Amino acid sequence: MPTRVLLADDHALIRQGLRALLEKQGFQVVCEASDGQEALRSVQTTQPDVAIIDISMPVLNGVDAARELKKSSPKTKVILLTQHSEDQYVTESLRAGVRGYVLKSQAGADLVHAIQEVCRGSVYLSPNISRAVVDAYLSKTYVTTDPLSGRERQVLQLVGEGKSTKDIAAHLGISVKTAESHRARLMKKLDIHETASLVRYAIRNGLIQA
Secondary structure (H helix, E strand, C coil): CCCEEEEECCCHHHHHHHHHHHHHCCCEEEEEECCHHHHHHHHHHHCCCEEEEECCCCCCCHHHHHHHHHHHCCCCEEEEEECCCCHHHHHHHHHCCCCEEEEHHHHHHHHHHHHHHHHCCCCEECCCCCHHHHHHHHCCCCCCCCCCCHHHHHHHHHHHCCCCHHHHHHHHCCCHHHHHHHHHHHHHHHCCCCHHHHHHHHHHCCCCCC
């Protein structure tokens, strides 16, 4: 049976290119998604072997989508496709349960190899990723400085994307009062009291792109 793959990227042209590449190599692309929440819904209905997810997506970014996928579909291996090689992105992704981390600049050469490796039970990282930060993570010496919960990170991303509290509540399936509570709590944790500063924090931490 061919390996079943989900593709999640907010750019249709990138998804088309990846689909062509993977199908040529004998993989079966069972579904596509344009944002993190759509990816989560698609995984629940299709149960793919591998989910290839762009790290920078609207509504729910790739790292937080990986966290949710680990809970809802533990057998699905997640590979993040990204332009970010910085240490904090790699370590945060590994902590979220990601099994593969492929740089977009090397996707053509690395992606097929990454799928093969994660299906064997290994962790795959593009060659340019710093081994020092990975070794630190594996030895448990890496300490995260992110004070936010997963839900608060989701709210922060949506605030950064310009969503109103009502929109955030609708996206996350929660009440407006609960959305307001999450927003107030994350602002208190970060000691940030204005929306513009929240947006800057979200950009610095890779939740949204400038």
